[in-house]
Structures are given as structure tokens and as C-alpha cells.
Amino acid sequence: MYPYRIFFLIRLEKVEIAPPWEDGVKLKPRLNAARRALNIQGESSFIVLGNAKMLETQGRRIIHLEIGEPDFVTPANIREAAIRALKDGNTHYTPTPGMLELRKAIADKTANDLGVEVCFENVSVTLGSKEAIFAALASIVEEGDEVLYPNPGYPAYESGVRFFGGKPVPVRLREEDEFRMTPEEVNQLVSDRTKAIIINSPENPTGAVLSKDDVKGIVEIAKDAGAYVVSDEVYRYIIYDGLKHYSPIQFDENLENTIVVDGFSKYYAMTGWRLGYVITPKHLTEPLQLVLNLITACPSSFIQVGGIEALRNGSSAVKRMVEQYAARREIVIEEVSKMNGVHMVRPRGAFYGFINVKEIINRANINSLKLASILLEKYGVAVLHGSAMGSFGEGYVRISYANSVENIRNGLRIMSKAFNEIAGF
Ligand SMILES: Cc1ncc(COP(=O)(O)O)c(C=O)c1O
Incomplete structure (x- = not known):
């Protein structure tokens, strides 16, 4: 067992932790968190990101397709305007x-x-x-x-x-x-x-x-x-x-x-x-x-x-970035269409591919969370399990293509190989 495995499981389970009153845990009166705070399901992509970063600190190379964040730095004129404002004492x-x-x-x-x-x-x-x-x-x-x-x-x-x-x-x-x-x-x-x-x-x-x-x-x-x-x-x-x-x-x-x-x-x-x-x-x-x-x-x-x-x-910078997302989307569509046992509805906007992996998880008798954890731990590709996006997201994984063409291609090719191995095609 890898040394990081224990940490990884704990972190993922934390998302679905049972509130103490359901767990039978006895806490001193009033020394407990409010129910409303425990009822929150946070954004799991940040937890997956944390797990992936932890693996990186242990020397693993991870391709990040989990987080919904542009890989571009904010356009220079916007950064400069804020810096000027600070310098002016704003x-x-x-x-x-x-x-x-x-x-x-x-x-x-x-x-x-x-x-x-x-x-x-x-x-x-x-x-x-x-x-x-x-x-x-x-x-x-x-x-x-x-x-x-x-x-x-x-x-x-x-x-x-x-x-x-x-x-x-x-x-x-x-x-x-x-x-x-x-x-x-x-x-x-x-x-x-x-x-x-x-x-x-x-x-x-x-x-x-x-x-x-x-x-x-x-x-x-x-x-x-x-x-x-x-x-x-x-x-x-x-x-x-x-x-x-x-x-x-x-x-x-x-x-x-x-x-x-x-x-x-x-x-x-x-x-x-x-x-x-x-x-x-x-x-x-x-x-x-x-x-x-x-x-x-x-x-x-x-x-x-x-x-x-x-x-x-800012609109010309937005246009340039969207052109790049559009080109990356084509790569995602092409790579996913070559994979066995999965398919994806053509994304019309944003920068995500929501890949139907039902055949893979059915064959392997696992769920999307387990599939995502195998992809991360064994294959070094971080994706988001579909159930993180609600009950009807089960059976899917989400990848973000707000990433370099190289990372997208490599990540998807590794996923393709992984799916073949996991599903036994
Ligand atoms: C649909 C949607 N709404 C809102 C947000 C929150 O974005 P922010 O708070 O960074 O503006 C996100 C971030 O992923 C999102 O995907």
C-alpha cells in the first residue's frame, strides 16, 4: 500500500462525513457544530485538488483535469489597473x-x-x-x-x-x-x-x-x-x-x-x-x-x-481565451470519441467535458468516486467524480479543459488506457 493512500481515503470520505448526532458520537452539551454547517456539501474539486497536490509533494507527476479554473493568468491590463490602485492608496x-x-x-x-x-x-x-x-x-x-x-x-x-x-x-x-x-x-x-x-x-x-x-x-x-x-x-x-x-x-x-x-x-x-x-x-x-x-x-x-x-x-482578451477553449474542446471531443466504453455529449459552452463512464464502472463494479480515485492514485490523472455534482451525476466523470493542449491530450490518452484496463476491454 502506498504511504499516501490512508490520507487520500480520509480526505475523500470527509466529504460525506456523518453528522455526530447520526454517528452516535457523544459531545458535551453545546460543544458541537451547528447542523446547518454540517449539512453543507463543499466543492469536491478542491478536495480532489488537495489530494493531487499531496501526491505531488511525494514526487508523483499528476495531470490536473479536476479543477474548473482557467490556466491563463489574468490579462495584464487588469492586473496593472489593480496594482495602480494599490499604489495610489486605494x-x-x-x-x-x-x-x-x-x-x-x-x-x-x-x-x-x-x-x-x-x-x-x-x-x-x-x-x-x-x-x-x-x-x-x-x-x-x-x-x-x-x-x-x-x-x-x-x-x-x-x-x-x-x-x-x-x-x-x-x-x-x-x-x-x-x-x-x-x-x-x-x-x-x-x-x-x-x-x-x-x-x-x-x-x-x-x-x-x-x-x-x-x-x-x-x-x-x-x-x-x-x-x-x-x-x-x-x-x-x-x-x-x-x-x-x-x-x-x-x-x-x-x-x-x-x-x-x-x-x-x-x-x-x-x-x-x-x-x-x-x-x-x-x-x-x-x-x-x-x-x-x-x-x-x-x-x-x-x-x-x-x-x-x-x-x-477586457473583451478582446476574453475572445482570445475563448478561441483557445474552443480548440481544446475539439481535442477533448476527438480523444473521447476514440475511447472504448465511454461517450460524451458535445459541450456547447463552459470548459468541461462530462464523460459517461457507466459501462466502465458497471464492468468494474465500482462507482464514479472510486473510478476517479483509481485514475488519480494509479494513473496520475485528477478528474472529478460525477456524483460530486449531484445524485444524477453518478455514472460520469468531469474533466476541465481549461488546461494546456499537451496536458489535455496526455491526460485523456492515459484515461483511455486506464479505462481499458479497469473495464477489461
Ligand atoms: C456554475 C458556477 N457558478 C459559480 C461558480 C463560482 O465562481 P466564483 O465564485 O469564482 O465567481 C462556479 C465555479 O466553479 C461555477 O462553476
Whole structure:
């Protein structure tokens, strides 16, 4: 047994650790974590990354296809703007919803790209889109409220809803629909307790892109049900095949039930900056900003200056990066099509391949978590098990192609060999 194996198993199991009251562990009265904190399922990609890094410290060479992060460094003009801001002494608190100039730049970009006039007052700047999701859910979800969310999907939705006492209702995304969240599927799940419908297009992990009719249909369902649509648009410019991104805000004339969440991490390659924003209907602006005030007071000042530069002068860099993702996507499609026993729906956006490995795991009598751990431990390729993205993600593994062509090709070829060995083809 390798010396790292024990560590590895512990780290993965930590994701599914049973709360102490289910474990029968006796703790002193009150010296225990709140249930709501234990109910959270974190992003497993960070745990897989930690495991992979641990193997690297032991001298192993790992190809990283697990983490959803651009391999590009943030464009130079954006970095320089933030450095200038620091040098100029821009080191103070800003208003909770962010600098006026940044909020206005976000409103301008929304008008420009989505054709929707939004007042800057409806814009609140956050620490990444993750905080935007959390604050949005904090502002609307009450005990017992049902919230529909895409499954497989970004895990923060399900955990966030549960954290606030709501009931997460998974909308199953199906391969036969190219993993799009269809209005038909949503319609079957909406009830008089539905408080919100979360959508994410382009989608993590499937790369699905909702059509105009999908988005419009979901907005109509939400309006009829008196529910919000929370739209996570962090991949909105990373889209291929000439497809267009649609936002529910385009079909919500009075801006009354749409909440748009967006961030700078993915398309501007600014993951480490932690910058995002949320656009809310007027009646939610104040409660949401109170939540932000409670958690963070305001986003970092010089980081916001970088954000202004990104919005004003970042689009050509975005275009260049998206061209590279598009070329890498072709490599993923080509390599996966050559593999035995697996297949993949063509990703239409974002930078993930969601590979159906059901035949491999059925033959080997394992699950996607075990498959991912074998790929990492034995073959040195880090991928994310599909079940990390929700119950309907089981049977898949996610790879990120925000990586060099060489790493993508090598990683996928090693996976191909591994699948043959594991499944006994
Ligand atoms: C769909 C989706 N939403 C939100 C986020 C969070 O991004 P950030 O907080 O870096 O803006 C991610 C990150 O992977 C994501 O995939």
C-alpha cells in the first residue's frame, strides 16, 4: 500500500462525513457544530485538488483535469489597473454594494450585451459569484421553501438552499436533451411551494446551453408560479458553435422576478481575485445588501478597480481565451470519441467535458468516486467524480479543459488506457 493512500481515503470520505448526532458520537452539551454547517456539501474539486497536490509533494507527476479554473493568468491590463490602485492608496472600505463606477460599468455591460436597461442601484458587487449565490439564497429562501436546481449541477445551489432551511428539488438534466434544463421538466416539478428556479447556462459540469425557448419558457413558468429565477451566468461568454447566451432578465420586462448572478472568475481568468456581482429586482436590493454587509462589509477596493478595467477593456482578451477553449474542446471531443466504453455529449459552452463512464464502472463494479480515485492514485490523472455534482451525476466523470493542449491530450490518452484496463476491454 502506498504511504499516501490512508490520507487520500480520509480526505475523500470527509466529504460525506456523518453528522455526530447520526454517528452516535457523544459531545458535551453545546460543544458541537451547528447542523446547518454540517449539512453543507463543499466543492469536491478542491478536495480532489488537495489530494493531487499531496501526491505531488511525494514526487508523483499528476495531470490536473479536476479543477474548473482557467490556466491563463489574468490579462495584464487588469492586473496593472489593480496594482495602480494599490499604489495610489486605494486601500479603504468601499460602500457595501461596491464602488459606484464598477456598479455603473456592470449596468452598462448588461445594457450592451443583453439589451436590458438596469439601474446601477440594482447591482451589488460580491466576493465571487459564489458569494452572490449565497447572498441571493439568503435573501429569498425561507424554511420549507422549495427551490428547483439543475442536477447534475454546481453543488453550491443544493447546499445553499439546504443551509437556509429550504428544500432543494433537483431537476434532472438528461443526456437525450443534451443536458438542457427543459421547461417541460421544470413544469412537472413546480409546486405552490416553489420559491425559486435556479438555472445555469452554459452549465457546469455538462456544458449545456439553454435555448431562447428554454429560458423564456422557464421565466413564464416562474412568473405563473410567483417564483424567482436565479440565473448563474458565470460562463456566459464561453460558448461555442455560434450559439447565443440568453438570460431570463431579457424576458422579465419589469425586472421583478429575475436574479442574475455573474462573476469575473471564468471568462476574465480572475478566479483568485474573488469578484462577482448580483443583479436583483428593486424590492430585494436592500435585504440582499444587508446580507452582504453582514458577511463581508464590502469587496476589496483595489480588486474592484481591476474589475472596472476588465469590463471596459477586457473583451478582446476574453475572445482570445475563448478561441483557445474552443480548440481544446475539439481535442477533448476527438480523444473521447476514440475511447472504448465511454461517450460524451458535445459541450456547447463552459470548459468541461462530462464523460459517461457507466459501462466502465458497471464492468468494474465500482462507482464514479472510486473510478476517479483509481485514475488519480494509479494513473496520475485528477478528474472529478460525477456524483460530486449531484445524485444524477453518478455514472460520469468531469474533466476541465481549461488546461494546456499537451496536458489535455496526455491526460485523456492515459484515461483511455486506464479505462481499458479497469473495464477489461
Ligand atoms: C456554475 C458556477 N457558478 C459559480 C461558480 C463560482 O465562481 P466564483 O465564485 O469564482 O465567481 C462556479 C465555479 O466553479 C461555477 O462553476
